[in-house]
Amino acid sequence: MKRASLLSVAILVILTLVVSGVASVFAQSTTKSLSTNYTVQNLSLSEPAIIHVAYSLAYDGTTPGGNWAADPGNTDFSVDPGSSKVVAQYLDSTMDDGAGAAVIEGSQPIAAIVNMLARGQTPTSGSYTAFSAGNESFYMPFAFKNLATSVGTINSQLIIQNAGADPTTVTVDLIPGTSGLPSYSKTITDLPGGESFYYDQSEEANLPNGWYGSALVSASAGGTITAVGNQFTGNHGLLTYPGFPEGFTDWVVPLYLSRLSNGYNSVIAIQNVSGGTISAGDLSVTFTPDPSLGATPFTKTLGSDLADSATWTLNPRGSADWPVGSFGAARIHSTGGNVVAIVNQLVNEPPHSSSSALSYNAIPANLTGQTVVVPLIMSRLSNNYSTVLTVANLTDEAGSCDFTYKPDPSLSLPDTVVTGVTLPASGSIVHNHRLSGAGTHELPSNWYGAAIVDCNKAVGGVVNQLQIGGAGDPDLSYNAFTTD
Numbered sequence: 001m002k003r004a005s006l007l008s009v010a011i012l013v014i015l016t017l018v019v020s021g022v023a024s025v026f027a028q029s030t031t032k033s034l035s036t037n038y039t040v041q042n043l044s045l046s047e048p049a050i051i052h053v054a055y056s057l058a059y060d061g062t063t064p065g066g067n068w069a070a071d072p073g074n075t076d077f078s079v080d081p082g083s084s085k086v087v088a089q090y091l092d093s094t095m096d097d098g099a100g101a102a103v104i105e106g107s108q109p110i111a112a113i114v115n116m117l118a119r120g121q122t123p124t125s126g127s128y129t130a131f132s133a134g135n136e137s138f139y140m141p142f143a144f145k146n147l148a149t150s151v152g153t154i155n156s157q158l159i160i161q162n163a164g165a166d167p168t169t170v171t172v173d174l175i176p177g178t179s180g181l182p183s184y185s186k187t188i189t190d191l192p193g194g195e196s197f198y199y200d201q202s203e204e205a206n207l208p209n210g211w212y213g214s215a216l217v218s219a220s221a222g223g224t225i226t227a228v229g230n231q232f233t234g235n236h237g238l239l240t241y242p243g244f245p246e247g248f249t250d251w252v253v254p255l256y257l258s259r260l261s262n263g264y265n266s267v268i269a270i271q272n273v274s275g276g277t278i279s280a281g282d283l284s285v286t287f288t289p290d291p292s293l294g295a296t297p298f299t300k301t302l303g304s305d306l307a308d309s310a311t312w313t314l315n316p317r318g319s320a321d322w323p324v325g326s327f328g329a330a331r332i333h334s335t336g337g338n339v340v341a342i343v344n345q346l347v348n349e350p351p352h353s354s355s356s357a358l359s360y361n362a363i364p365a366n367l368t369g370q371t372v373v374v375p376l377i378m379s380r381l382s383n384n385y386s387t388v389l390t391v392a393n394l395t396d397e398a399g400s401c402d403f404t405y406k407p408d409p410s411l412s413l414p415d416t417v418v419t420g421v422t423l424p425a426s427g428s429i430v431h432n433h434r435l436s437g438a439g440t441h442e443l444p445s446n447w448y449g450a451a452i453v454d455c456n457k458a459v460g461g462v463v464n465q466l467q468i469g470g471a472g473d474p475d476l477s478y479n480a481f482t483t484d
Contacts, residue, residue: 013040013112014131015102016161016196016228017240018055020089029155029202029232032118035090038130039115041375041450042079043483044108049079051110053087056195057100064192070095079110082406084375084450090119101161101196104130111481113375115465116240118472126230126240126359127465127476134163134224138243139340140215141271141311142231143174145207150317150348151357152234155202159228160217165193168223172199173309176213180277180307183207191225214271214311217243231344231359236472239344239359242479247273247338250365253330254392254428254462256287257345258316258323263352267344268314268330268362274337278306282336285314288426289328298323306336317348329392329428332362345464345477358477363460365394369482372461374451376478377405379433379443386434388464389441389480391423391453399423399457403431403441407449416442423455434468458482 018036042049053075057065071094079085089095104112112130117123144154162168172186184206188197201207219225227243256266268285272278283302289295306312316322332341341362347354378387391401401423405416418441421429431441453461461480 013104014226015114016226017159018102019099020095020097029157029200032124034116034118036114036116037086037088038112039084039086039375040110040112041084042108045082047108049106049108051077052105053102055102057098059191059195059197065195068100113478122236122472123474124236124238125474125476126238127478128228128240128242129479131226134226135245137218138227139271139273140229140243141269141342143215145201145211146209147212151346155232157200157230159196159198161196161226162191162193163224163226167192169220171218173216175309180310216309233357236355237357239357241342241359244340247340248364249334251332251341251362252365252392253343253362254390256330258326259349263347263349265316265349269311270339270341271311272306272308273340276308278336280304283334285330285332287330289326318350355473356475357473358475360462360477361479367482368458369484370455371483372453372459372480374480377451379447380445385467389431390462391429392460393423393427394458396426398425401453401455404452
């Protein structure tokens, strides 16, 4: 089995999608004015990270966006050892409204996530994990144009950043359903170094309404790019995910949801990136219910051939073939070649209806790192936000983990350490920071900061950011970082 590289941690981090109080770049997908904040974590436990950030405005297809001025305190700052810092574009007094990208350089290894919010409006929220390097191509499992669904009309947007210094031409192949043959190929000519291009499928005249499928985003020879996908659902929902530079045969889904009583389901999109057709029966997902349910595992198997670059979608909504009230972990296995996968968490089980929408990437099962770093944790904040941290065991052997929660320096609190937590074989540890009391995560109310989880088995992690009782879509999800 090919070994996966560790999830991105480096002294340089690429933020493909950065916005400040802008709606125009989102075209027909949403009428919201959206802004971002990003959280950068210093992975050194002994030295501060000296940070420099370069912001650039988006390329419009003809004219380079150029430098995007920001407050000095948001371009040059330091982050304490092991800690993190939140930088909010919506609080930047220098930054003009607009959309673009950023490149973060640190004197120590760093990791970063980006949250996108509709402030002062009915919430719309999305989150993604930043990149440490570009690649010549990226796979995007889901794309849509005005597709009517149970959660409202869905539109997608692809944001592509040139991760190199020189201009590059980018091709976006939009691939319908399971056919593998592009409906349309979009060319973005001479994308300047460091800049992003915002490509909204709702405005693409070469696609019919109701179109859905996947995308393959490629730079010209020698070019390097990154790509982020936005999925806008209904009036308020937003699911954001980073694209995939490569595929593997085995992936772990730390948390699946099937026909829950609160209406939640997990919609899993698996894209064939093998370079050829995956035959029926050569791709499967095995679901292992949480032990508390006392239920047996079940498997879903690809029922028809899946063309190269096309996507297989698993959606439990209202189906008698899926168990009611089931949740747990899942594993994707392909004997037909490499795949990639995202997990959308939606409230779409009849008769429930909600705009809450979260998306995260499945985790390569062949990661070998035993430490998970988490840039942003929240415990019962006054605005009702809390996080749920899921640490997944990527092996079939039980182990243990030690959690170190590092508070934001402004809180003037010591670290909170929870040791010897049992890590089930092929299972997960869940720390729900909305809960309180001894034996959980032991964080106080109004706590925020970062986390480092050290285990004795290979692990991955996912974080849900949830606002209990919030209107619209205040909820976000991102992948944590696995390191040695």
